[in-house]
Amino acid sequence: MRRAISRYGLVAGLLSLLAAPAPVLAQAEGPALERIRSEGLLRCGVVRTGPGVSETDSLGVWRGFFPDYCRALAAAVLGDAEAVEFVEVSYTVRFEALREGAFDVLMGNTTWTASRDTALGLAFTAPLYYDGQGFMASKALGATKLADVGEATVCVHRNTTTIATLEELVATRGLRLEIRGFDSTEGVYDAFFAHDCEILSQDRIALTSVRLSRAPDPEDYVLFTDVVSKEPLGPALRSGDEAWFDVVQWTVFATFLAEELGIRSDTLASHLDSPRPETRRLLGTDPGIGRDLGLTYDWARQVIAQVGNYEEIFERNLAPLGLDRGLNRPWSEGGLLYAPPLR
The missing domain is CATH 3.40.190.10 (Periplasmic binding protein-like II)
Structure with missing residues (x-):
């Protein structure tokens, strides 16, 4: 049952908000970010699926589309894409392991569904790959x-x-x-x-x-x-850590937006003096977004420089399998990849 609010109480509350000092917008760190920064290491849950998707190479190094997004997160938070501990998990126990804190994020071909989003106590960001x-x-x-x-x-x-x-x-x-x-x-x-x-x-x-x-x-x-x-595949997290959810969500969006703006790892330097406001915000030339996320001003720049934009990650891992972009194209090209305004 919702508590009734009188008209007077509502007006008084609005006036008090208007008179109050402007809130500090920097986001609280939250338990996941605090642990990652303290240890200097992102723990990323991965499922062995196959080359190009999620698999170890001959040296035992995790490679593929989803492991690269683990690296993108490490670049965003720690400035080092290799500061990742990959935790292999099976499809059977992946959600239990995530809930029990075995890793900070599950980065596998995991489908976002209503029951997983509610009954299982998980949180899903925007999908990385739309499949079936x-x-x-x-x-x-x-x-x-x-x-x-x-x-x-x-x-x-x-x-x-x-x-x-x-x-x-x-x-x-x-x-x-x-x-x-x-x-x-x-x-x-x-x-x-x-x-x-x-x-x-x-x-x-x-x-x-x-x-x-x-x-x-x-x-x-x-x-x-x-x-x-319909199989929207993407990162899964424990629910209840809003600060960490926002970091994961906006790291995904940063790779979408970088492709939309034509910023690749090999052309990044040429965009640093761009007059385009959204490009400047993304690359941290105009600081602000990083602070709101609890990150450094150049968090997205580190992601792009060290891992690449969405197109680069796709080309490196999935294009060699013969997969075309399909639904996984930017919205401006008729696909479903869409990042909210970065402002």
Whole structure:
């Protein structure tokens, strides 16, 4: 029940606000920022998905689209993109690990949903990648879409939107699919490529990576034309730390805005004397935004210089997989990437 406010009380309250000194706008540090600064290290939860998306290289270094956003956060907060401790986590326990404080942010191909945003006590920023659930099968199955499939077994991860969507499809469309759930990424992929199941279902970004990196011969496998869900993928945090949420959110937006303004890591220096107000605010030439976030004036400049804008991060990691930008283009080019005004 809301407390009633009298007309007099409302007017008096407004007058007192007008008479009060202007508030200090610098944001409180919050528990996550305090710990990251104290230790000089960002702890980033990652899920092993595949090259280009999230995977370790031959030296054990995490590479890919999502790990690069871990580095972007470290650059924003600490001025050092390599000040990251990568914490590998499975799809099954990722949310529990996040809630228990095993890492500061979960940066994986994790879908933003209503129940995760509410019942699980998580908070999601603007998505990094707009995707959809798809299907992959051996060409020997003789199918290029779900409608071509008779009876088949499908391998999926447990504790994902993938298995929930698949269960709904089977129930509502009458598909003759047997669902086999696995707790680990390796379990899913091993079973599929060992032909223990005919179909693999996952986000299409992951299927594209897996086909190229895990299949004995990628040409023997086909990605179905079906896209059966909306999968907005992006950072997940523990709810209740508004200061940290804002830093993660605006670091994502900074990469969008840098692309929109044509600022790349290799052209950054030429923009430092730009007369354009939004460019000056983004790069810290006109200080202010960084202070409001509890960061240095050049926080976004460090992100761009050390990691790049969205286009660079995409080109470095996902373009080699053969993925096009699709929905993941700037709004000015008909895509869904849209940063609020930086002012």
